[in-house]
Amino acid sequence: MRGMYRYxxxxxxxxxxxxxxxxxxxxxxxxxxLERAYLDALHDPGAPVLVSLEGQIAERPAMEGDDKVLLVVxxxxxxxxxxxxxxxxxxxAELTGSIxxxxxxxxxxxxxxxxxxxxxxxxxxxxxxxxxxxxxxxxGSYQASGxxxxxxxxxxxxxxxxDGMELELAFAGALDRARRFNVVGTHLDLFGADGExxxxxxxxxxx
Numbered sequence: 001m002r003g004m005y006r007y008x009x010x011x012x013x014x015x016x017x018x019x020x021x022x023x024x025x026x027x028x029x030x031x032x033x034l035e036r037a038y039l040d041a042l043h044d045p046g047a048p049v050l051v052s053l054e055g056q057i058a059e060r061p062a063m064e065g066d067d068k069v070l071l072v073v074x075x076x077x078x079x080x081x082x083x084x085x086x087x088x089x090x091x092x093a094e095l096t097g098s099i100x101x102x103x104x105x106x107x108x109x110x111x112x113x114x115x116x117x118x119x120x121x122x123x124x125x126x127x128x129x130x131x132x133x134x135x136x137x138x139x140g141s142y143q144a145s146g147x148x149x150x151x152x153x154x155x156x157x158x159x160x161x162x163d164g165m166e167l168e169l170a171f172a173g174a175l176d177r178a179r180r181f182n183v184v185g186t187h188l189d190l191f192g193a194d195g196e197x198x199x200x201x202x203x204x205x206x207x
Contacts, residue, residue, distance in 0.1 A: 001055050004048040004086060007038050014072045017086035026060055026071040033077040041082045041111070050085055052078040081109045083118065084202055087186030093203035095144065095181070096125045100188050100201035105170050107197070119171055134167035135159060147182060149190070151175040174198040
């Protein structure tokens with residue numbers, strides 16, 4: 001299950017990505033690990049964060065009365081992804097023209113402070129690439145056909161950053177190794193030759 005999770009005042013709410021339905025979260029099974037990961041990843045208490053988990057929707061007794069309510073039971077916590085959302089339902093972003101915000105490099109999430117710019121790229125229909133790698137502006141070229149993609153040599157400004165250099169190198173390495181892509185809804189995934197997930201992006205919402 002994937003959904004937007006928030007925790008505040010000893011209560012948690014889970015909004016499932018596919019349906020948009022909202023459920024309270026049962027304080028059982030792997031709930032402690034889910035709460036801890038959420039609190040560790042979050043800068044703004046109470047804000048929603050995308051989480052992945054194995055679980056089920058089950059009936060539990062209501063806090064008051066004899067009624068029962070539907071809750072999400074988090075049987076196994078998988079991951080928390082700051083900076084990523086479910087994306088707009090019934091919407092598919094275009095590979096070209098979209099501003100793709102970097103949310104993951106491999107499995108780990110890309111965590112950026114609210115005051116910092118998030119790395120991103122835009123792919124033009126004529127094969128040009130432009131973006132920001134966490135430290136410098138970048139430009140280059142790419143070729144895409146079907147689900148295959150390859151990025152050419154990248155050029156970037158030469159600003160030295162106290163923070164961001166490690167992210168810059170990892171981002172460039174992911175683009176260099178990318179051989180296949182997939183767009184699902186408002187998410188773009190780049191894969192290596194062996195099928196390994198190298199990077200995930202989310203299309204920036206229109207203002």
